[in-house]
Amino acid sequence: MANDSTRSQQFTRITSDMVLTPQSSSKDGETKVEAIPSDPKWRSPQLMIVFEDGDLHSARQQLLKSLQNPFAEGSVATLLLQESIADQFVGLVAQDLRTLPQEVSKNPSYINTLAKIDQLKAKVVKGETLKAGESPILVYDCVHSYLGTGATGVVTLHTFRTAKEAGELAKRDPLPYGQVSLWNEKLACAYELIPRLPSDVVAINCFNPNLSPIRxxxxxxRNDVLLEKNYHYESLVVSGKRRIIVFPVGTIFAN
Structure with missing residues (x-):
């Protein structure tokens, strides 16, 4: 298998149009939400890690969908942002937040989470024109176990300076992550972080990609590498643990 430097030379810059079904940031329309139990459990939550060299626009669009429907299967539960772009990224997210569906805002778990946030006096980000009880919430420097016993209905947020710090933060909240969505167009850096990540599936510069080609x-x-529909797939062992790694590719100019 090619080493990291070879990989980074084989592919052109990854762009937002290569990302699967980005979520529109429009405030028009409503998020469709299925029935939510009064005591919802985690259903393959995701960890999202965004570096300054990542596609911030596409990462933000994908995060917005999770914020509007935080109890959905595969929603982002934890967000790690590189410190240099954190304020900019969070500010843009806050501008695009819409009123939560009542299925979320009236859910007992979400209501209890808001009470716990108030008790802890935690720093939060909400929609610029929305009240706390009706807005999606990002909670700074907090783990979900402080906020509830199951799915909490909010996204926790931590900042990091280096990839090493990101790896340490990734393990801070021991949720049953089904996937990590890692946004960094420097693939060598992304690959260096993979051994520290708490999931078998790492999607680089994409979100919820189709895994059937490599499953x-x-x-x-089995170790395997393949290219299908502009996505690069790998099944390999990293630090003693088998992983799936997926990322979109541009024009391949070297074999």
Whole structure:
């Protein structure tokens, strides 16, 4: 398998139009929400890590969907932002937040989470024109176990300076992460972080990609590399743990 430097030379810059079904930031329309139990459990929550060299626009669009429907399966539960772009990123997110569906805002778990946030006096980000009880919430420097016993209905936010710090923060909240969405167009840096990540599936510069092309190899414990529909797939062992790695690719100019 090619080393990191070879990988980074083989592909052109990754752009936002290569990301699967980005969420519109329009404030028009409503988020459709399925019925939510009064005591919702985690359902394959995601960890999102955004570096200053990542596609901030596409990462933000994907995060917004989770913020509007935080109890959905596969929603982002924890967000790690590189310190240099954190204020800019959070400010843009706050501008695009819309009123939560009542299925979320009236859910007992979400209401209890808001009470706990108030008790802890935690720093939060909400929609610029929305009240706390009706707005999606980002909570700074907090783990979900402080906020509730199951899915909390909010996204926790931590900042980091280096990839090493990001790896340490990734393990701080021991949620049953189904996937990590890592946004960094410097693939060598992204690969260096993978051994520290708490999930078998790492999606680089994309969100919820189709895993069916590589699933058989992963489940069969086989190493494999393939390219399908402009996505690069790998099944490989990293630090003793088998992983799936996926990222979109541009024009391949070297074999």
């Amino acid at each position: 058989d190899s992963f489940e069969g414990n």
